[in-house]
Amino acid sequence: MERWALASGLKGDLEIYEQIQRDLKRQRGVETFFVLGDLIGPGQNCGDLLNRLRNPLRGDLIPQCIYGWWEDQLLAETGFRGDRKAEALRLNQGEDVVEALLKAVDSSHRQWLASLQFGFIELDCGLIHGSSADVSDELTPESSPLILLDRLTRLDVNRLFTARCGKQFRLELTGGEIDSHVKDLEGQHDQQQVVPKRTIIGIGAGTAYTLYDPGSDHISFLTAGSTSVSKRLGFG
Amino acid sequence: MHHAVISCLHANLAAFEAVLEDIDRQGIERITCLGDLVGYGPQPNEVVELIRHRAIPTCQGCWDEDIIDGLNACECSYPSQLAERRGHRAHQWTDEQLSQDNKDFLATLPTSLRRGRQLFVHGSPNSQHEYLLPDMDAFAALERVETAGADTLFCGHTHQPYVRELRDGSIRVRVQSSDSSQSAEQELKLPVRRIVNAGSVGEPRHGSTKATYVIHDEDNGSVEIKEVSYDVERTCRAIVDAGLPEVFAWRLSHGFEYAERAEDASHVCER
Numbered sequence: 001m002e003r004w005a006l007a008s009g010l011k012g013d014l015e016i017y018e019q020i021q022r023d024l025k026r027q028r029g030v031e032t033f034f035v036l037g038d039l040i041g042p043g044q045n046c047g048d049l050l051n052r053l054r055n056p057l058r059g060d061l062i063p064q065c066i067y068g069w070w071e072d073q074l075l076a077e078t079g080f081r082g083d084r085k086a087e088a089l090r091l092n093q094g095e096d097v098v099e100a101l102l103k104a105v106d107s108s109h110r111q112w113l114a115s116l117q118f119g120f121i122e123l124d125c126g127l128i129h130g131s132s133a134d135v136s137d138e139l140t141p142e143s144s145p146l147i148l149l150d151r152l153t154r155l156d157v158n159r160l161f162t163a164r165c166g167k168q169f170r171l172e173l174t175g176g177e178i179d180s181h182v183k184d185l186e187g188q189h190d191q192q193q194v195v196p197k198r199t200i201i202g203i204g205a206g207t208a209y210t211l212y213d214p215g216s217d218h219i220s221f222l223t224a225g226s227t228s229v230s231k232r233l234g235f236g
Numbered sequence: 237m238h239h240a241v242i243s244c245l246h247a248n249l250a251a252f253e254a255v256l257e258d259i260d261r262q263g264i265e266r267i268t269c270l271g272d273l274v275g276y277g278p279q280p281n282e283v284v285e286l287i288r289h290r291a292i293p294t295c296q297g298c299w300d301e302d303i304i305d306g307l308n309a310c311e312c313s314y315p316s317q318l319a320e321r322r323g324h325r326a327h328q329w330t331d332e333q334l335s336q337d338n339k340d341f342l343a344t345l346p347t348s349l350r351r352g353r354q355l356f357v358h359g360s361p362n363s364q365h366e367y368l369l370p371d372m373d374a375f376a377a378l379e380r381v382e383t384a385g386a387d388t389l390f391c392g393h394t395h396q397p398y399v400r401e402l403r404d405g406s407i408r409v410r411v412q413s414s415d416s417s418q419s420a421e422q423e424l425k426l427p428v429r430r431i432v433n434a435g436s437v438g439e440p441r442h443g444s445t446k447a448t449y450v451i452h453d454e455d456n457g458s459v460e461i462k463e464v465s466y467d468v469e470r471t472c473r474a475i476v477d478a479g480l481p482e483v484f485a486w487r488l489s490h491g492f493e494y495a496e497r498a499e500d501a502s503h504v505c506e507r
Contacts, residue, residue, distance in 0.1 A: 146378060148409075168414035169411060170411070175408040179402070181400070193374045195375070208414070
């Protein structure tokens, strides 16, 4: 079965994107490439990367993009999110960074960015920048398992791929249960529910990307540009 | 001390008066209301004014919010286009009837009230539009209570009263990170938490035409679900006289099986 490549957090860096594309050419069976948001950032002009994403070169694995936190902030600031502005960015990083973000992305790209989806559902997997709750939701290995399970339940998927925290990790819900006692006007009854076996995968950011084989459920965490597709940890 | 919690009054004055009388007869002085003072029913001003007169702490329900902010729920709130049209008709009628003073009052209502580790909301801590049904996923239900920092969550919105205790929970996880080939397994013991749904005073949907509310004993934590008979005819007549859709009167006089309900009650409108 074909494998998927998942990347995020390129933040306008065409060089990193090209490194990942070069790596993917050397991988066997990678036929689908998801870019889970944060295509843009305030640190550099994002035009070259956005042009490449929108108009792939011959031989590029075609990127399927969704929007991330930085796109959401830009779109809010430029009137694509109703009355909302880039308040989270303004609050955390200041007005200068809001201005830098506006300068980094030419207005000709806004409509395309606004057309990007919140996430993809592929097979029994959810692919989202943050989580099913919000694009800003940061899921990490340290997040409460109760919250992780909730984010999986909201999408009704068995695997949730997330990018927001920038880390590469695989967190499996391996077991557990809960008892529920309900009293209503018809009487009382008890239920027991077990934790479904589900997984959250952090795909990394920038040069750190992930390969996933839906057939075997095997995950490889990779770093683009390292020696011979090197920094590699596989989890079957 | 006993504490009464009421919800979903829906402009039904006869039901509200009967419930207040029942509460007063028991000498209960503390009452909390979980919103939806208006909508569907024929006496929005009278119900809001009685809440104000009694100075009952109240949080804002989805109907109260929509009257202030304009209709903001998507069509997913209704099971059919016909039901949606009726809902919109009720919204328009309520908007025309409700005094500006009472609208201003609804606008001041908070989305939640907190008393120690007790949290009071209309739908859920996430949204006035989210339904916490008694059979919803137990882990998701616990997440709503725990994330809100509460031991007991009082809610309404479903019009079905219940008390749900979530206990003896645990979740085991195994974590593998990119910088380690080791995987660590951990177990999280989940806290005991409780959801108390107060049902509905003004539009019961639990299988009977009686109004419902709950009494919470703050000393021993017990919760009693109460049913109260009221003059259903009086409200039905007022609905018809007001020119509201007659189906609102019909379903009040018949009970739950004729009520219209969204097919996916767990859906949270994100518009």
